[in-house]
Amino acid sequence: MKLAGFFLLIAGWIIVLAAIVLFSSATPRGWFALTGAAVELLGLVLVFRSHLELRKDRG
Amino acid sequence: MPASPLPETALVFCVFLTLLVPLAAAGLALINAGLGRSRSAAHSIMAALCVIAVAAIVYYICGFAWQGYIGRPAHIMMVGGKPWSWIAAEPFFFRGLQLDGSAASLAAWLQMLCVGLAALIPIGSGADRWRLGAICISTALLAGFIYPLFAHWVWGGGWLAQLGINHGLGHGFVDAGGASSIQVLGGLTALTIAWILGPRRGKYSLDGMPTAIPGHNIVYVLFGCLLALVGWIGLNSSGAILFTGAEPGRVVLIAVNTTLAAVSATLTTAVITRVRFGKPDASLSANGWVSGLVASSAACAFISPAAAVMIGLVAGALVTYSVELFELRLAVDDPGGAISVHAVAGLWGIMALGLFARFPRGLSNVVGGAALASVNADSGQWLAQLAGVATLLGFVLPLTYGLNWLVNRFYPQRVALEGERQGMDLHELGAGAYPEFITHTEEFMQR
Numbered sequence: 054m055k056l057a058g059f060f061l062l063i064a065g066w067i068i069v070l071a072a073i074v075l076f077s078s079a080t081p082r083g084w085f086a087l088t089g090a091a092v093e094l095l096g097l098v099l100v101f102r103s104h105l106e107l108r109k110d111r112g
Numbered sequence: 113m114p115a116s117p118l119p120e121t122a123l124v125f126c127v128f129l130t131l132l133v134p135l136a137a138a139g140l141a142l143i144n145a146g147l148g149r150s151r152s153a154a155h156s157i158m159a160a161l162c163v164i165a166v167a168a169i170v171y172y173i174c175g176f177a178w179q180g181y182i183g184r185p186a187h188i189m190m191v192g193g194k195p196w197s198w199i200a201a202e203p204f205f206f207r208g209l210q211l212d213g214s215a216a217s218l219a220a221w222l223q224m225l226c227v228g229l230a231a232l233i234p235i236g237s238g239a240d241r242w243r244l245g246a247i248c249i250s251t252a253l254l255a256g257f258i259y260p261l262f263a264h265w266v267w268g269g270g271w272l273a274q275l276g277i278n279h280g281l282g283h284g285f286v287d288a289g290g291a292s293s294i295q296v297l298g299g300l301t302a303l304t305i306a307w308i309l310g311p312r313r314g315k316y317s318l319d320g321m322p323t324a325i326p327g328h329n330i331v332y333v334l335f336g337c338l339l340a341l342v343g344w345i346g347l348n349s350s351g352a353i354l355f356t357g358a359e360p361g362r363v364v365l366i367a368v369n370t371t372l373a374a375v376s377a378t379l380t381t382a383v384i385t386r387v388r389f390g391k392p393d394a395s396l397s398a399n400g401w402v403s404g405l406v407a408s409s410a411a412c413a414f415i416s417p418a419a420a421v422m423i424g425l426v427a428g429a430l431v432t433y434s435v436e437l438f439e440l441r442l443a444v445d446d447p448g449g450a451i452s453v454h455a456v457a458g459l460w461g462i463m464a465l466g467l468f469a470r471f472p473r474g475l476s477n478v479v480g481g482a483a484l485a486s487v488n489a490d491s492g493q494w495l496a497q498l499a500g501v502a503t504l505l506g507f508v509l510p511l512t513y514g515l516n517w518l519v520n521r522f523y524p525q526r527v528a529l530e531g532e533r534q535g536m537d538l539h540e541l542g543a544g545a546y547p548e549f550i551t552h553t554e555e556f557m558q559r
Contacts, residue, residue: 059510059513062505062506062509062510063506063507063510064506065502065505065506066502066503066505066506066507067506069498069499069502069506070499070502073275073279073281073495073499074191074192074194074279075192077280079491079492082495083495086495086498086499086502087498089502090498090501090502093502093505093506096505096506097505101442101444104307104442104443104444105442105443108310108311108316108443109320
Protein backbone atom coordinates (compact mmCIF):
# COMPACT_ATOMS: atom_id res chain seq x y z
CA MET A 54 0.00 0.00 0.00
CA LYS A 55 2.90 2.33 0.80
CA LEU A 56 4.44 1.81 -2.63
CA ALA A 57 1.08 2.46 -4.28
CA GLY A 58 0.80 5.68 -2.26
CA PHE A 59 4.20 6.92 -3.39
CA PHE A 60 3.36 5.89 -6.95
CA LEU A 61 0.20 8.03 -6.79
CA LEU A 62 2.20 10.97 -5.40
CA ILE A 63 4.58 10.82 -8.35
CA ALA A 64 1.74 10.21 -10.84
CA GLY A 65 -0.17 13.24 -9.52
CA TRP A 66 2.92 15.42 -9.93
CA ILE A 67 3.36 14.26 -13.51
CA ILE A 68 -0.31 15.02 -14.23
CA VAL A 69 0.17 18.59 -12.94
CA LEU A 70 3.24 19.02 -15.15
CA ALA A 71 1.41 17.53 -18.12
CA ALA A 72 -1.45 19.98 -17.60
CA ILE A 73 0.95 22.91 -17.71
CA VAL A 74 2.82 21.69 -20.78
CA LEU A 75 -0.05 20.29 -22.85
CA PHE A 76 -2.83 22.85 -22.33
CA SER A 77 -2.59 26.49 -23.27
CA SER A 78 -6.06 27.63 -22.28
CA ALA A 79 -6.52 28.50 -18.61
CA THR A 80 -9.68 26.54 -17.72
CA PRO A 81 -8.77 22.99 -18.86
CA ARG A 82 -5.23 23.56 -17.64
CA GLY A 83 -6.49 24.53 -14.18
CA TRP A 84 -8.92 21.61 -13.89
CA PHE A 85 -6.35 19.11 -15.16
CA ALA A 86 -3.80 20.42 -12.65
CA LEU A 87 -6.33 20.23 -9.82
CA THR A 88 -7.01 16.60 -10.80
CA GLY A 89 -3.30 15.93 -10.48
CA ALA A 90 -3.30 17.54 -7.04
CA ALA A 91 -6.25 15.33 -6.05
CA VAL A 92 -4.33 12.23 -7.15
CA GLU A 93 -1.43 13.37 -4.98
CA LEU A 94 -3.78 13.82 -2.03
CA LEU A 95 -5.02 10.26 -2.54
CA GLY A 96 -1.41 9.06 -2.56
CA LEU A 97 -0.70 10.92 0.65
CA VAL A 98 -3.73 9.32 2.32
CA LEU A 99 -2.53 5.87 1.21
CA VAL A 100 0.98 6.44 2.57
CA PHE A 101 -0.40 7.63 5.92
CA ARG A 102 -2.75 4.64 6.09
CA SER A 103 0.05 2.21 5.28
CA HIS A 104 2.08 3.59 8.17
CA LEU A 105 -0.90 3.29 10.49
CA GLU A 106 -1.40 -0.35 9.47
CA LEU A 107 2.30 -1.05 9.88
CA ARG A 108 2.23 0.34 13.40
CA LYS A 109 -0.84 -1.71 14.32
CA ASP A 110 0.83 -4.88 12.97
CA ARG A 111 3.87 -4.23 15.13
CA GLY A 112 1.64 -3.65 18.14
CA MET B 113 19.07 40.63 -13.62
CA PRO B 114 20.34 39.91 -10.09
CA ALA B 115 23.47 38.13 -11.39
CA SER B 116 25.04 41.52 -12.10
CA PRO B 117 26.79 43.41 -9.24
CA LEU B 118 24.38 44.66 -6.58
CA PRO B 119 24.01 48.39 -5.95
CA GLU B 120 26.01 49.41 -2.87
CA THR B 121 22.90 50.00 -0.72
CA ALA B 122 21.49 46.57 -1.57
CA LEU B 123 24.89 45.00 -0.84
CA VAL B 124 25.10 46.59 2.62
CA PHE B 125 21.50 45.64 3.41
CA CYS B 126 22.07 42.07 2.24
CA VAL B 127 25.23 41.60 4.32
CA PHE B 128 23.53 42.97 7.44
CA LEU B 129 20.36 40.92 6.91
CA THR B 130 22.25 37.71 6.19
CA LEU B 131 24.15 38.20 9.45
CA LEU B 132 20.76 37.89 11.23
CA VAL B 133 19.92 34.51 9.67
CA PRO B 134 21.90 32.39 12.21
CA LEU B 135 19.48 33.71 14.85
CA ALA B 136 16.70 31.77 13.11
CA ALA B 137 18.83 28.64 13.44
CA ALA B 138 19.51 29.43 17.11
CA GLY B 139 15.79 29.91 17.69
CA LEU B 140 14.88 26.60 16.05
CA ALA B 141 17.61 24.78 17.98
CA LEU B 142 16.27 26.16 21.28
CA ILE B 143 12.69 25.27 20.33
CA ASN B 144 13.68 21.71 19.42
CA ALA B 145 15.66 21.30 22.65
CA GLY B 146 12.92 22.78 24.83
CA LEU B 147 10.18 20.62 23.34
CA GLY B 148 12.21 17.43 23.88
CA ARG B 149 12.96 15.67 27.16
CA SER B 150 15.56 16.93 29.62
CA ARG B 151 17.60 13.76 29.19
CA SER B 152 18.07 14.55 25.47
CA ALA B 153 18.58 18.33 25.68
CA ALA B 154 22.36 18.38 25.18
CA HIS B 155 22.00 15.86 22.34
CA SER B 156 19.46 18.11 20.65
CA ILE B 157 21.70 21.19 20.72
CA MET B 158 24.76 19.13 19.78
CA ALA B 159 22.78 17.68 16.86
CA ALA B 160 21.90 21.24 15.77
CA LEU B 161 25.58 22.21 15.70
CA CYS B 162 26.52 19.05 13.80
CA VAL B 163 23.70 19.60 11.31
CA ILE B 164 24.79 23.17 10.59
CA ALA B 165 28.41 22.02 10.23
CA VAL B 166 27.67 19.07 7.93
CA ALA B 167 25.20 21.10 5.87
CA ALA B 168 27.67 23.97 5.33
CA ILE B 169 30.55 21.65 4.37
CA VAL B 170 28.49 19.52 2.00
CA TYR B 171 26.88 22.59 0.46
CA TYR B 172 30.36 24.04 -0.10
CA ILE B 173 31.57 20.80 -1.69
CA CYS B 174 28.71 20.10 -4.10
CA GLY B 175 25.49 21.87 -3.03
CA PHE B 176 26.11 25.19 -4.72
CA ALA B 177 27.40 23.42 -7.81
CA TRP B 178 23.93 21.94 -8.31
CA GLN B 179 21.92 24.89 -7.08
CA GLY B 180 23.67 27.73 -8.90
CA TYR B 181 22.16 31.17 -9.28
CA ILE B 182 19.97 33.08 -11.70
CA GLY B 183 21.78 33.65 -14.98
CA ARG B 184 24.69 31.29 -14.24
CA PRO B 185 25.48 28.03 -16.11
CA ALA B 186 22.82 25.33 -15.93
CA HIS B 187 21.72 22.17 -17.76
CA ILE B 188 18.71 22.76 -19.99
CA MET B 189 16.12 20.20 -21.03
CA MET B 190 13.55 20.91 -23.76
CA VAL B 191 10.00 20.18 -22.54
CA GLY B 192 7.10 20.93 -24.87
CA GLY B 193 9.45 23.05 -26.98
CA LYS B 194 10.46 25.24 -24.02
CA PRO B 195 13.84 25.29 -22.28
CA TRP B 196 13.58 24.01 -18.69
CA SER B 197 16.63 24.59 -16.52
CA TRP B 198 16.74 21.53 -14.27
CA ILE B 199 20.13 21.61 -12.53
CA ALA B 200 23.02 24.06 -12.30
CA ALA B 201 26.35 23.34 -13.95
CA GLU B 202 28.80 25.03 -11.59
CA PRO B 203 32.16 23.55 -10.57
CA PHE B 204 32.44 21.98 -7.08
CA PHE B 205 34.03 23.73 -4.07
CA PHE B 206 32.77 27.22 -5.06
CA ARG B 207 35.38 27.24 -7.85
CA GLY B 208 34.41 29.83 -10.43
CA LEU B 209 32.55 31.87 -7.82
CA GLN B 210 34.14 35.20 -6.94
CA LEU B 211 33.46 35.83 -3.24
CA ASP B 212 33.50 39.57 -3.79
CA GLY B 213 30.06 40.82 -2.83
CA SER B 214 28.41 39.94 -6.12
CA ALA B 215 24.80 38.75 -5.95
CA ALA B 216 25.87 35.15 -6.64
CA SER B 217 28.46 35.18 -3.84
CA LEU B 218 25.97 36.62 -1.35
CA ALA B 219 23.44 34.00 -2.44
CA ALA B 220 26.02 31.25 -1.83
CA TRP B 221 26.67 32.59 1.69
CA LEU B 222 22.97 32.90 2.46
CA GLN B 223 22.33 29.39 1.11
CA MET B 224 25.06 27.88 3.31
CA LEU B 225 23.00 29.14 6.26
CA CYS B 226 19.60 28.29 4.77
CA VAL B 227 20.51 24.68 4.07
CA GLY B 228 21.50 24.30 7.73
CA LEU B 229 18.18 25.81 8.74
CA ALA B 230 16.27 23.33 6.55
CA ALA B 231 18.25 20.43 7.98
CA LEU B 232 17.55 21.58 11.56
CA ILE B 233 13.80 21.11 11.14
CA PRO B 234 13.72 17.27 11.23
CA ILE B 235 15.55 17.25 14.58
CA GLY B 236 12.24 18.36 16.09
CA SER B 237 10.36 15.33 14.81
CA GLY B 238 13.15 12.84 15.56
CA ALA B 239 13.75 14.11 19.10
CA ASP B 240 14.67 11.60 21.83
CA ARG B 241 15.34 8.71 19.42
CA TRP B 242 17.34 9.81 16.33
CA ARG B 243 21.01 8.82 16.39
CA LEU B 244 23.60 11.55 15.90
CA GLY B 245 25.39 9.62 13.14
CA ALA B 246 22.14 9.11 11.26
CA ILE B 247 21.28 12.81 11.65
CA CYS B 248 24.61 13.70 9.99
CA ILE B 249 24.12 11.25 7.11
CA SER B 250 20.55 12.43 6.51
CA THR B 251 21.75 16.04 6.59
CA ALA B 252 24.47 15.30 4.06
CA LEU B 253 21.87 13.91 1.65
CA LEU B 254 19.62 16.91 2.17
CA ALA B 255 22.38 19.50 1.81
CA GLY B 256 24.25 17.71 -0.97
CA PHE B 257 21.45 16.81 -3.30
CA ILE B 258 17.76 17.28 -2.34
CA TYR B 259 17.96 20.92 -1.23
CA PRO B 260 20.24 22.18 -4.04
CA LEU B 261 18.12 20.49 -6.70
CA PHE B 262 14.83 21.98 -5.50
CA ALA B 263 16.39 25.34 -4.62
CA HIS B 264 17.76 25.55 -8.17
CA TRP B 265 14.24 25.13 -9.51
CA VAL B 266 12.98 27.97 -7.29
CA TRP B 267 15.93 30.29 -6.68
CA GLY B 268 18.46 29.37 -9.35
CA GLY B 269 16.31 30.35 -12.33
CA GLY B 270 15.11 26.73 -12.68
CA TRP B 271 12.01 25.38 -14.40
CA LEU B 272 9.59 26.27 -11.58
CA ALA B 273 10.70 29.90 -11.68
CA GLN B 274 10.54 29.74 -15.49
CA LEU B 275 6.84 28.75 -15.53
CA GLY B 276 6.01 32.41 -16.07
CA ILE B 277 8.13 33.08 -19.12
CA ASN B 278 7.78 29.55 -20.53
CA HIS B 279 4.10 28.84 -19.97
CA GLY B 280 2.49 32.17 -19.06
CA LEU B 281 1.82 31.27 -15.42
CA GLY B 282 2.18 34.65 -13.71
CA HIS B 283 5.78 35.24 -12.66
CA GLY B 284 6.45 31.51 -12.39
CA PHE B 285 6.81 29.93 -8.98
CA VAL B 286 7.75 32.68 -6.52
CA ASP B 287 9.06 32.18 -2.99
CA ALA B 288 10.97 35.13 -1.56
CA GLY B 289 11.97 33.77 1.85
CA GLY B 290 12.12 30.01 1.42
CA ALA B 291 8.70 28.73 2.48
CA SER B 292 9.16 25.92 -0.03
CA SER B 293 12.88 25.28 -0.39
CA ILE B 294 13.65 25.64 3.33
CA GLN B 295 10.47 25.15 5.34
CA VAL B 296 8.35 22.64 3.44
CA LEU B 297 11.41 20.69 2.35
CA GLY B 298 12.56 20.52 5.98
CA GLY B 299 9.03 19.72 7.17
CA LEU B 300 8.61 16.87 4.68
CA THR B 301 11.99 15.49 5.75
CA ALA B 302 10.69 15.69 9.33
CA LEU B 303 7.65 13.64 8.28
CA THR B 304 9.88 11.08 6.60
CA ILE B 305 12.05 10.80 9.70
CA ALA B 306 9.00 10.44 11.99
CA TRP B 307 7.69 7.63 9.75
CA ILE B 308 11.03 5.82 9.61
CA LEU B 309 11.85 6.14 13.31
CA GLY B 310 8.35 5.39 14.59
CA PRO B 311 6.96 6.87 17.80
CA ARG B 312 8.91 7.18 21.05
CA ARG B 313 8.53 4.26 23.44
CA GLY B 314 5.58 4.93 25.70
CA LYS B 315 4.07 7.55 23.41
CA TYR B 316 1.14 5.31 22.46
CA SER B 317 -0.60 2.85 24.75
CA LEU B 318 -1.46 -0.63 23.51
CA ASP B 319 -4.91 0.55 22.42
CA GLY B 320 -3.31 3.35 20.36
CA MET B 321 -4.08 6.28 22.66
CA PRO B 322 -1.29 8.88 22.77
CA THR B 323 0.34 9.87 26.05
CA ALA B 324 1.27 13.51 26.60
CA ILE B 325 5.05 13.89 26.87
CA PRO B 326 5.48 17.62 27.55
CA GLY B 327 8.59 19.53 26.53
CA HIS B 328 11.11 19.93 29.34
CA ASN B 329 11.73 23.70 29.13
CA ILE B 330 9.07 26.03 27.76
CA VAL B 331 11.28 29.06 28.50
CA TYR B 332 13.79 27.82 25.89
CA VAL B 333 10.92 27.38 23.47
CA LEU B 334 9.45 30.84 23.92
CA PHE B 335 12.84 32.57 23.89
CA GLY B 336 13.64 30.59 20.74
CA CYS B 337 10.53 32.09 19.15
CA LEU B 338 11.79 35.63 19.81
CA LEU B 339 15.21 34.81 18.35
CA ALA B 340 13.55 33.19 15.35
CA LEU B 341 11.62 36.38 14.57
CA VAL B 342 14.83 38.38 14.16
CA GLY B 343 16.41 35.65 12.05
CA TRP B 344 13.32 35.34 9.89
CA ILE B 345 13.25 39.05 9.12
CA GLY B 346 16.83 38.71 7.89
CA LEU B 347 16.03 35.58 5.93
CA ASN B 348 12.89 36.90 4.25
CA SER B 349 14.50 40.25 3.42
CA SER B 350 17.78 38.99 2.04
CA GLY B 351 15.95 36.26 0.10
CA ALA B 352 13.61 38.82 -1.44
CA ILE B 353 16.52 41.06 -2.50
CA LEU B 354 18.70 38.27 -3.88
CA PHE B 355 16.12 35.96 -5.45
CA THR B 356 13.35 38.29 -6.63
CA GLY B 357 15.31 41.50 -7.16
CA ALA B 358 13.34 43.45 -4.52
CA GLU B 359 14.72 46.92 -3.84
CA PRO B 360 16.21 47.47 -0.32
CA GLY B 361 13.39 49.85 0.66
CA ARG B 362 11.00 46.89 0.61
CA VAL B 363 12.73 45.51 3.73
CA VAL B 364 10.40 47.62 5.89
CA LEU B 365 7.30 46.03 4.34
CA ILE B 366 8.87 42.58 4.70
CA ALA B 367 9.70 43.14 8.39
CA VAL B 368 6.20 44.44 9.12
CA ASN B 369 4.54 41.53 7.30
CA THR B 370 6.77 38.91 8.91
CA THR B 371 6.03 40.28 12.38
CA LEU B 372 2.28 40.60 11.75
CA ALA B 373 2.02 37.05 10.45
CA ALA B 374 3.86 35.67 13.50
CA VAL B 375 1.87 37.61 16.09
CA SER B 376 -1.51 36.96 14.50
CA ALA B 377 -0.73 33.24 14.24
CA THR B 378 0.32 33.00 17.87
CA LEU B 379 -2.75 34.92 19.07
CA THR B 380 -5.00 32.63 17.02
CA THR B 381 -3.38 29.56 18.55
CA ALA B 382 -3.64 31.02 22.06
CA VAL B 383 -7.32 31.87 21.58
CA ILE B 384 -8.19 28.48 20.07
CA THR B 385 -6.42 26.55 22.84
CA ARG B 386 -8.00 28.83 25.47
CA VAL B 387 -11.46 28.15 24.08
CA ARG B 388 -10.89 24.41 23.67
CA PHE B 389 -8.87 23.55 26.77
CA GLY B 390 -9.69 26.37 29.19
CA LYS B 391 -6.16 27.83 29.19
CA PRO B 392 -3.85 28.99 26.40
CA ASP B 393 -1.27 26.32 25.59
CA ALA B 394 2.25 27.76 25.64
CA SER B 395 3.93 25.15 23.46
CA LEU B 396 1.18 25.23 20.84
CA SER B 397 1.27 29.05 20.88
CA ALA B 398 5.01 28.85 20.25
CA ASN B 399 4.30 26.50 17.36
CA GLY B 400 1.75 29.05 16.15
CA TRP B 401 4.38 31.80 16.25
CA VAL B 402 6.81 29.83 14.10
CA SER B 403 4.02 28.74 11.75
CA GLY B 404 3.22 32.43 11.17
CA LEU B 405 6.87 33.09 10.35
CA VAL B 406 6.95 30.10 8.01
CA ALA B 407 3.71 31.05 6.25
CA SER B 408 4.91 34.62 5.76
CA SER B 409 8.13 33.59 4.04
CA ALA B 410 6.86 33.06 0.50
CA ALA B 411 4.79 36.21 0.06
CA CYS B 412 6.18 38.68 2.63
CA ALA B 413 7.57 41.05 -0.01
CA PHE B 414 4.44 41.20 -2.16
CA ILE B 415 1.45 41.45 0.17
CA SER B 416 -0.24 44.14 2.21
CA PRO B 417 -0.02 44.04 6.03
CA ALA B 418 -3.72 43.08 6.15
CA ALA B 419 -3.00 40.04 4.00
CA ALA B 420 -0.09 39.15 6.31
CA VAL B 421 -2.50 39.16 9.26
CA MET B 422 -4.87 36.91 7.31
CA ILE B 423 -2.03 34.51 6.42
CA GLY B 424 -1.00 34.41 10.09
CA LEU B 425 -4.56 33.77 11.29
CA VAL B 426 -4.99 30.80 8.98
CA ALA B 427 -1.52 29.44 9.79
CA GLY B 428 -2.20 29.62 13.53
CA ALA B 429 -5.51 27.78 13.16
CA LEU B 430 -4.00 25.21 10.79
CA VAL B 431 -1.14 24.34 13.10
CA THR B 432 -3.41 23.85 16.12
CA TYR B 433 -5.56 21.26 14.39
CA SER B 434 -2.74 19.76 12.37
CA VAL B 435 -0.67 18.92 15.48
CA GLU B 436 -3.70 17.09 16.86
CA LEU B 437 -4.40 15.32 13.56
CA PHE B 438 -0.86 13.98 13.29
CA GLU B 439 -0.69 12.88 16.93
CA LEU B 440 -4.18 11.48 17.48
CA ARG B 441 -5.40 10.25 14.10
CA LEU B 442 -2.28 9.53 12.09
CA ALA B 443 -0.10 8.23 14.95
CA VAL B 444 2.87 10.33 13.84
CA ASP B 445 4.98 11.17 16.89
CA ASP B 446 6.43 14.63 16.22
CA PRO B 447 7.64 16.05 19.57
CA GLY B 448 8.59 19.43 18.10
CA GLY B 449 5.51 19.84 15.90
CA ALA B 450 7.93 20.27 12.99
CA ILE B 451 5.64 18.71 10.38
CA SER B 452 2.68 20.96 11.18
CA VAL B 453 4.74 24.10 11.71
CA HIS B 454 7.04 23.83 8.71
CA ALA B 455 5.32 21.58 6.14
CA VAL B 456 1.64 22.42 6.65
CA ALA B 457 2.09 26.15 7.32
CA GLY B 458 4.69 26.37 4.55
CA LEU B 459 2.30 24.82 2.01
CA TRP B 460 -0.35 27.32 3.07
CA GLY B 461 2.13 30.18 2.70
CA ILE B 462 3.04 29.10 -0.82
CA MET B 463 -0.60 28.99 -1.93
CA ALA B 464 -1.38 32.24 -0.07
CA LEU B 465 1.08 34.01 -2.38
CA GLY B 466 -1.11 32.99 -5.31
CA LEU B 467 -4.14 34.47 -3.54
CA PHE B 468 -2.83 37.72 -2.06
CA ALA B 469 0.34 38.80 -3.89
CA ARG B 470 0.52 41.95 -6.00
CA PHE B 471 3.88 42.07 -7.73
CA PRO B 472 5.92 45.21 -8.30
CA ARG B 473 7.53 46.02 -11.62
CA GLY B 474 10.94 44.46 -12.18
CA LEU B 475 10.49 41.15 -10.36
CA SER B 476 13.48 39.12 -11.49
CA ASN B 477 13.34 35.58 -10.17
CA VAL B 478 14.50 34.31 -13.55
CA VAL B 479 16.47 35.62 -16.53
CA GLY B 480 14.07 37.86 -18.44
CA GLY B 481 11.54 37.81 -15.60
CA ALA B 482 11.52 41.60 -15.24
CA ALA B 483 9.96 41.91 -18.69
CA LEU B 484 6.88 40.04 -17.44
CA ALA B 485 5.92 42.99 -15.28
CA SER B 486 4.96 44.94 -18.36
CA VAL B 487 2.10 42.56 -19.14
CA ASN B 488 -0.59 41.45 -16.71
CA ALA B 489 1.62 38.73 -15.28
CA ASP B 490 -0.32 38.05 -12.09
CA SER B 491 -2.84 35.79 -13.84
CA GLY B 492 -2.11 32.10 -13.49
CA GLN B 493 0.11 32.73 -10.48
CA TRP B 494 -1.93 30.31 -8.36
CA LEU B 495 -1.24 27.52 -10.86
CA ALA B 496 2.50 28.19 -10.71
CA GLN B 497 2.28 27.98 -6.92
CA LEU B 498 0.25 24.75 -7.19
CA ALA B 499 2.96 23.31 -9.45
CA GLY B 500 5.49 24.05 -6.69
CA VAL B 501 3.32 22.35 -4.07
CA ALA B 502 2.80 19.35 -6.38
CA THR B 503 6.56 19.10 -6.90
CA LEU B 504 7.20 19.14 -3.16
CA LEU B 505 4.65 16.38 -2.51
CA GLY B 506 5.15 14.38 -5.68
CA PHE B 507 8.90 14.59 -6.10
CA VAL B 508 10.63 15.83 -2.95
CA LEU B 509 8.67 13.66 -0.48
CA PRO B 510 9.20 10.33 -2.31
CA LEU B 511 12.86 11.18 -2.97
CA THR B 512 13.48 12.13 0.67
CA TYR B 513 11.67 9.05 1.93
CA GLY B 514 13.53 6.76 -0.47
CA LEU B 515 16.97 8.11 0.44
CA ASN B 516 16.33 8.04 4.20
CA TRP B 517 14.82 4.55 3.92
CA LEU B 518 18.00 3.39 2.17
CA VAL B 519 20.16 4.96 4.89
CA ASN B 520 18.03 3.19 7.49
CA ARG B 521 18.64 -0.18 5.78
CA PHE B 522 22.41 0.15 6.12
CA TYR B 523 22.69 2.32 9.23
CA PRO B 524 19.65 2.11 11.55
CA GLN B 525 18.56 5.63 12.30
CA ARG B 526 16.75 4.87 15.55
CA VAL B 527 18.71 4.54 18.76
CA ALA B 528 18.72 1.15 20.53
CA LEU B 529 16.11 0.52 23.23
CA GLU B 530 18.72 0.95 25.95
CA GLY B 531 19.62 4.38 24.58
CA GLU B 532 16.02 5.51 24.64
CA ARG B 533 15.67 4.35 28.25
CA GLN B 534 18.88 6.04 29.31
CA GLY B 535 18.29 9.25 27.37
CA MET B 536 20.19 10.43 24.31
CA ASP B 537 22.55 12.60 26.36
CA LEU B 538 24.04 9.78 28.41
CA HIS B 539 23.84 7.18 25.66
CA GLU B 540 25.36 9.15 22.81
CA LEU B 541 27.32 11.94 24.52
CA GLY B 542 28.23 10.35 27.83
CA ALA B 543 27.01 13.30 29.90
CA GLY B 544 23.69 14.99 30.53
CA ALA B 545 22.67 18.58 29.92
CA TYR B 546 21.79 19.03 33.58
CA PRO B 547 24.22 16.84 35.56
CA GLU B 548 23.02 18.12 38.92
CA PHE B 549 19.48 16.88 38.26
CA ILE B 550 18.24 13.38 38.99
CA THR B 551 17.47 11.62 35.72
CA HIS B 552 14.10 9.88 35.65
CA THR B 553 14.54 7.27 32.97
CA GLU B 554 11.31 5.35 33.31
CA GLU B 555 8.71 8.00 33.92
CA PHE B 556 7.06 7.65 30.54
CA MET B 557 7.72 3.97 29.98
CA GLN B 558 4.89 1.55 29.37
CA ARG B 559 4.15 -0.51 32.46
